[in-house]
Amino acid sequence: MIRSPAALSIRLIPVHPEIISRSPHRPHSHQHLPLLFVHGACGGAWIWDEHFLPYFAAQGYEAHALSLRGHGGSGRKGYSHLTGLADYVSDLNEAVHRLGVTPILVGHSLGGVIIQKWLNHYEARGAVLMGSGPPHGMLPSTLGMLLRNPVLAMQSGLAQLAGPWAVSATATRKMLFFDDVPKTAVQRHFTRSSGESLRVGLELLWPNFPGPTWNREMPILVLGAGKDFFISPTMVEATARVYGTRAEIIPDLGHAMMLEPGWQVVADHILRWLERTLVARSC
Secondary structure: OOOOOOOOOOOOOOOOOOEEEEOOOOOOOOOOOOEEEEOOOOOOOHHHHOOHHHHHHHOOOOEEEEOOOOOHHHOOOOOOOOOOHHHHHHHHHHHHHHHOOOOEEEEEOHHHHHHHHHOOOOOOOEEEEEOOOOOOOOHHHHHHHHHHOHHHHHHHHHHHHHOHHHOOHHHHHHHHOOOOOOHHHHHHHHHHOOOOOHHHHHHOOOOOOOOOOOOOOOOEEEEEEOOOOOOOHHHHHHHHHHOOOOOEEEOOOOOOOOOOOOHHHHHHHHHHHHHHHHHHHHO
């Protein structure tokens, strides 16, 4: 039996992570289905507050975003290369506990990996994996990036280790975006980003397949971007197969699909899935 977050603590170092929340202006029939968004490497809760939190609040959902330790408003003391994935899972567990209700989890990239690990211990109402690190580990993806564009792959590693300021905004744009994102927007995201833990980077390389406690009846949406430099559509499809579902690939978007000019295509996709899969079931 999978235990609830209140019944099992895997907190390693006590933290009080930042949570940014947006609430609907009016009560809605599915307000009992809160959304909790988890960012990827070098990001923060702010990455969801650009578009996604206001969008889903406008659709009647309680929308919350977590900043992992060392990131966003949880990073006042900076990130540590000793931080591991288990620490981030603990941060997610703390956020769920603070919400006081079981959410629908939405994770991007590293955030998707953290959600997968969390779900090996706990239950959620549903999960969305956006350009998520796969259960097979990131080693195949890393090798693929080195083969496709070794210079950009090395710059990506440098940005994660030393912080985004270690590479140019032009390189950042190539890594994260497909569309012609305005230079001012790239620079704004660039200045709000942080580095990433070396330990986390190493732990991401190895497989993390779901264990026997995984709730196989839980609805899960696996999304990918057609022009993602880090997580190719092939890897997204492999992730979907592990969880017994079909991948849905949105073309002409890069890795940071929630920040691209076409972000609403992704948000609309998630909204339709929520309405079809979870709202109808809860009525």
